[in-house]
Amino acid sequence: MQNFEFWNPVKIVFGRGTIPTVGKHVKEHGRKALLVYGQGSIKRNGVYDQVVGSLNEAGVKVVEFPGVQPNPVLSHVRKGVKLGQDEKVDVVLAVGGGSVIDESKALAGSIATGSDVWDVFQGTAAYDAALPLVDVLTVPAAGSEMNNGLVITNEEARIKDGGCFGPHLYPKVSICDPTVMDTVPRQYMLYAAADVLSHLLEAYLNHEDPNTAVQDRYVEGLCRNVRESLEAILARPDDYDAKATFMWAATLAWNQLALAGIGPFQMPCHMLEHTVSSLYPRVAHGAGLSVLQPAWMAWKTQREPRRVARFAREVMGVREADDAQAARRGVQLLCDWLAGFGAPLRLSELGIDAAGVDALVAHAAKQAVWWELNAVYTPEAIREIFASCE
């Protein structure tokens, strides 16, 4: 195990009926909230009314800032920063999924410090403070509710970038009510599952230290939770406990506990997916990962099957003793499982035809340099992976 520091000060408020507590929690941190949300689904599913009702009851003033896009964009962040500064809000309340919470972290940091988020990404500015951030999670997938990371797309430069930028970006309180999943479309549940599995598997499959037994078993347990709970949710949409299992597993998958002690790790599938959703902004992050994670695992199996074989045995129940055979069988079972629900496994299913692959390869090759993964992820290797899932 490698040396590490672990610190995660987020308070999770979890369970059915917890959304009406949001006013109380926001009021502990401020009097005037920037209410950040997306394209308006929270107005259709009743979450908006619960949130605004609770804020009113608590006497918190509200400045609304809707319109966050899936794969949130820089220009919208900058608008929100101006609004928040003009209105002198003192707390940010995100109501949404990972995109809304990610953008809200940038807003909390930039409103407090005046630093532009893209400058922070470039390292020419820093978030040495942030407004307090509270969130109400509406789609469990990204894990943003229990970490200090964020991803923003610079739509002019067509670059999706991000990272973790200091101790101030952790939400103070994240309210996680599994009943919000009642209105998440089936297809988005599949994307959510692909995202969570990818969060769990990327570091698990891509670190060098062989002595990570605690982290390995933690990840394997959560993978099995995702697998079993997704099956239950799709079979019985009313199953509250399956939704609770999925939601809590999604949060724990990306709260940095799985990373503590494993040392340096890589996230090649996320790198490749950032290319896909930079060039095809309408492709959901989870949809891209549904295609790329298994494709990458098949590619990896041909080179170094050891860790994929462990996944196959511990998560997919494969019994083959030979690593290469076990890994191949595990990837096949994963593909069958995803395809059985109708999750995409091919770029063509995302609306990307063979002619698009050249542009993906060129973009991803640049990303690989930026992510310092280009020693392994050469243009040839990247082409191989994209071509395998055309």
Add this chain to the structure above:
Amino acid sequence: MQNFEFWNPVKIVFGRGTIPTVGKHVKEHGRKALLVYGQGSIKRNGVYDQVVGSLNEAGVKVVEFPGVQPNPVLSHVRKGVKLGQDEKVDVVLAVGGGSVIDESKALAGSIATGSDVWDVFQGTAAYDAALPLVDVLTVPAAGSEMNNGLVITNEEARIKDGGCFGPHLYPKVSICDPTVMDTVPRQYMLYAAADVLSHLLEAYLNHEDPNTAVQDRYVEGLCRNVRESLEAILARPDDYDAKATFMWAATLAWNQLALAGIGPFQMPCHMLEHTVSSLYPRVAHGAGLSVLQPAWMAWKTQREPRRVARFAREVMGVREADDAQAARRGVQLLCDWLAGFGAPLRLSELGIDAAGVDALVAHAAKQAVWWELNAVYTPEAIREIFASCE
């Protein structure tokens, strides 16, 4: 899954060579530290010199308060509170295992508030503040380094009591260097393992909600980590990674993550062990649990084997389909495993003869009322359990 709030703000600094960072961490929270430790083993193993050297280098003033006993006692807490208040310390530094950290929580709370810890236990006073607490862990077992709980023995009343008393008692920073285990005697490693397994298993085996898949897999993974790492440590005392696995698993076992969402739970083995170490203060907490946890599991198997059977299958690798058979086999394997290392399985091995059982039963029956477990743990049931491991 039951509704829950989870919040754990402890910063863990983990790995070899981390002890000399203690001065820096303490200095972030105060200028004059009450240095709390036990019977002096830290002077023999070099930890004391590293700690004091680091504090001196950081310019932190030190007031020493040694002499914490295993099963820390109320009279010693009261002495430390007076010393800390007289000396106007502004931070508490615990260097030791669970006993030292537990007592230091009481010191941090009582020095800051003036409330006596026993009054806090009785509910007639509260810790609405505490001095900041930093610790250097020297024996991984109790998990006190990543929670806000503490247990103190009132030696006059012969009662061991405790609980979690508010958000102020979490350590700010816990420094966990697995190399401290180099000097932990073999027998104490066994007691540590028994303590950690009991922390994991009590709530796992004693809650009602059947929908706790996330928490179950988390616990099962950690149990397997403890099992495998203890075997490795005893076979190869130089195996750093095994010690790191054990130490991190011990911390994660009792940081409240396994409890979040399971709803009400009971800890009958800890209740019975508190009786043992109240009446026999020289019996190590882990030694008592090494006897009582398997004995209780055998007793439980006769009544309701379902959860013990799950443990048997998921942790001990038992394959029997019938719950009662699987549970019996699992308990047998656990006993064989403990006994194979020389861990105690009988009260007689703790120096408690058959004549002592009457007093244990009488004391435990009172404890059961206090713990509100007396509906199940009648004097007859308690006698059955103690008698089964005489």
